[in-house]
Amino acid sequence: MTVLETRELIIDIPERADGRPLSFRMEPGQTWGILGPNGAGKSTLLHTLGGLNQPRSGEVHIDGTSIQKLRRSTIAQQLGYVFQERQDGFPATVLETALIGRHPFLSPWQLEGGDDLAMAEKALDRLELRALENRPVSTLSGGERQRVALATALTQNPNIWLADEPTNHLDLRHQVAVMELLSEQAKAGSTVVMCLHDLNLAARWCDHLLLLYPNGEACWGESESMLQPGALENLYGQPLAKAEVDGAPVFVPSYK
Numbered sequence: 001m002t003v004l005e006t007r008e009l010i011i012d013i014p015e016r017a018d019g020r021p022l023s024f025r026m027e028p029g030q031t032w033g034i035l036g037p038n039g040a041g042k043s044t045l046l047h048t049l050g051g052l053n054q055p056r057s058g059e060v061h062i063d064g065t066s067i068q069k070l071r072r073s074t075i076a077q078q079l080g081y082v083f084q085e086r087q088d089g090f091p092a093t094v095l096e097t098a099l100i101g102r103h104p105f106l107s108p109w110q111l112e113g114g115d116d117l118a119m120a121e122k123a124l125d126r127l128e129l130r131a132l133e134n135r136p137v138s139t140l141s142g143g144e145r146q147r148v149a150l151a152t153a154l155t156q157n158p159n160i161w162l163a164d165e166p167t168n169h170l171d172l173r174h175q176v177a178v179m180e181l182l183s184e185q186a187k188a189g190s191t192v193v194m195c196l197h198d199l200n201l202a203a204r205w206c207d208h209l210l211l212l213y214p215n216g217e218a219c220w221g222e223s224e225s226m227l228q229p230g231a232l233e234n235l236y237g238q239p240l241a242k243a244e245v246d247g248a249p250v251f252v253p254s255y256k
């Protein structure tokens, strides 16, 4: 159970005004969606939350301790990251890649044990990848690789999930399966934060939203209060029509 908090955080985007300092608290059990148009800074924010980018100012805290003061190995035991783009540079199989999720918990040169293997295999089962476990990752399709990245994070079993467009490359069924998986992680006590382009997945699955504007302005809060058509149209610069399906709001571009 780990709280991720920002204090007067300003992310560092070259040549951009500071915008609104971000001070929010992301708690265990919550599922946060970060929304905004291309270039708004969603990935930069996620990288900053994970300690991979230095903020321009302000701080990110994990359970009350500044991330700057934590060792990278300690952070890796808490925080799982699903990157938007991956360079699968090493010639590794699907199973070997999933096992990387256990590395934060092993000492240098220590080999993975039976428990680690069981966690990786369970994660591969969950992402429907078990039949591919001996395949080199380089031979996989885009959607299969995306699921390997999620399986690796699941094998890590982090308290905080930072996922950059986790449904990228996925077909509709797998999009829903991945959102269900992330939602389950939150229900089990993780703090889940993801950047999303799909407003409808965000509306259906995220209980908190942060809207990030290209000028650095931002607002955040419970999803219900953030899913206002006017604010979303302003965010994306696109007229929207709103409907309701299965009790959740659905937004589609309006072409009028």
Ligand SMILES: Nc1ncnc2c1ncn2[C@@H]1O[C@H](COP(=O)(O)OP(=O)(O)OP(=O)(O)O)[C@@H](O)[C@H]1O
Residues within 6 Å of the ligand: 013, 014, 036, 037, 038, 039, 040, 041, 042, 043, 044, 045
């Ligand atoms: N090293 C850099 N030098 C200059 N500008 C940069 C650098 N890295 C990122 N940027 C700019 O910072 C802005 C935010 O990028 P970021 O990837 O965080 O946006 P995003 O909201 O995730 O976009 P997308 O939806 O397209 O993935 C972009 O305008 C990008 O061009």
